[in-house]
Amino acid sequence: MFDEVMNRLAEASRRNTTLAPRQFETSTNSQGSLSDIATLMVDTALALRTGRRNPLRLAIPAYQSFETAGDGSDQTFSVTHDLTACPDTQDVVVWFDGEYQGSPQSVNHDTDEFTISGPGAVQTVHAYYISEKAASFELRKKTPSAKTTNSEKLYEVNLGLLHEANQSEQPEYLSLGESELQRFLASDMELTARLKAPYQVRWTDPDGDDTEPTNALLQVPAQKSNGEIEGLTSAISADMGR
Structure with missing residues (x-):
């Protein structure tokens, strides 16, 4: 079963893309508590690109x-x-x-x-x-289902330090080598950005003026397939359980 899924993944056509805030369902945080601030519901098989050559770009105002x-x-x-x-x-x-x-x-x-x-x-x-206050930011993948939810942390950083770093010279990137399936998400899975910060994060104002944080960066390099991969959801769920 596992080998069949990996063969399908190898044969599937994928195109490089960069996930950005407009592709996520965004929400404001609860100050001082770990909060979901952006969630992407995956519609086709998705692979996160890893390594220094595929940098993340992050700034959360x-x-x-x-x-x-x-x-x-x-x-x-x-x-x-x-x-x-x-x-x-x-x-x-x-x-x-x-x-x-x-x-x-x-x-x-x-x-x-x-x-x-x-x-x-x-x-x-x-x-x-952009604040220099310590704030914990993380990316997680989740497999929501009627009975249970598996969740795995993929990345974590202190934004207080990252906001002051030159990310062009000191790139942030994903290291997802613990298993062959760690960097993959199947359709109906979620990629979630979470934040614990002392300040309020908003993607638009509370007054209905339709403003937006044009200085926000949430760029995640990925590869998107043209469709679902048979058996991938079950294989990823089993991989996360291990």
Whole structure:
């Protein structure tokens, strides 16, 4: 049975792809608790690409909102959770209500502040910023079923350290060599990103302004097959049980 599944995997056509936030069902976290923040329901057999040549790219911004004075003056706002300089994405991006502004006028990492040129009306400033606070991030695969759920951790990192690292020079990557099937997910399995952080993570604002964290990075290299592989779900479930 196992050999037959591996033969089908070897013969199946697969194309390289990179999983990104738009392909996941995203959700806000519960601050201070391990929370699902992004879940991908796999629709065809999926293989995660491993090794240094297939780097992950990760940056998960904190969210905080403020209000402008409405008089057009420059305003400086302080964030709560240690704003840091991130080599791989914008440290802060802001929106005025639903209007995207990009990076603020200036950023002070020493004082955890950013300055904007305020609009001539009172508006909500939606800020997505990269924090240096310790935060545990992990990727897991799950095999949900009516009776039981198998779950396996595939990757874990402290985002507080990763956010300050140059990921182009020091790439993060998956090492999934414990078994031949460790890097595979079958259809109806889930790939989940989980986070335990002191700050709030949001993929859009709570006010309905349709903002988004354009500085977020959640890029996972993978290979996607054209269809399901017969027997793969059972083989992966047995492999995870071992």
